[in-house]
Amino acid sequence: MKNIHPFSAVCTGLIVISSVFASSAFGQTNAKLSDAEVASVAVVANQIDISYAEIAKQKSKDPDVVQFAETMINDHNAVIAQAVALVKKLGVTPADNAVSQRLLKDAEQTKKALRAKSGIAFNKAYVDNEVAYHKAVIDAVEGLLIPESENQELKALLQNVVPALKAHLGHAEMLQKNLNK
């Protein structure tokens, strides 16, 4: 990026740190995740992106950013609904665990950073975070949650979610490119 504003650099740094923490949180546990824990992590990861999008809907005046945020809310709620329906069918109760807790804790830091910004700085910070977050979630789903899933239906659901995550990432990268022009 050319002409990096110092404040943007700090924001980007915070977001990178958050994404590193997010990645670490996904890979933090050496213990095998049960299906109940996998389900919890999957739901929490979706809920976190919804919470970021809700902040964006409140703060952004950019119609493309607001539309992206609405898509995140709708799509991640659809994924949560599928996950909830499946765990209900399987008789599994999502189990809180260290990975879910770490994700939520890191998300609170990110949300605090986002709320502190406004205008173009907010738009850039939100979209930059969406790019980093979706990359981390894709890596976690493909590298941790899918391999850890024992139930084939849960595994299939997670596999079916990956294309949506990659489409979200592509969309965020398009926005990022436009905002950095």
Added chain:
Amino acid sequence: MKVPWKNPYIGICLLQTIFVVSGCRSAPGQPGSVGHATHPTAMPAADTVEIKQMTFIPQEIAVNKGGKVVFINRDMVTHDITEMNKTWHSSALKVGESWVFIAEKTVGYFCSIHPVMKGRIVVR
């Protein structure tokens, strides 16, 4: 809220399933409305584009002039079909819903909700 662009092509509403012989026909020039299809159990008819895993399948489809293309949303999220220059678009298609487009010329389209999703209809 999006501005509803005028649709220069005839959009046909499917009320029940992918069986395109029934349904309601919109007047020319008016936006096509959404057919509330149940999850179809029959094999897809010819000139059908499935929307699945964030992809239009097939990504490019060839039809005769005036031919119908049935878009079926078999994904887990809502999509739409929007002409590349936004001269026409479908309504938002929820999971299981269908929309029929009559192709008069070769066009590129995308999903305005997920703009990385692109497709093309080629008129022979």
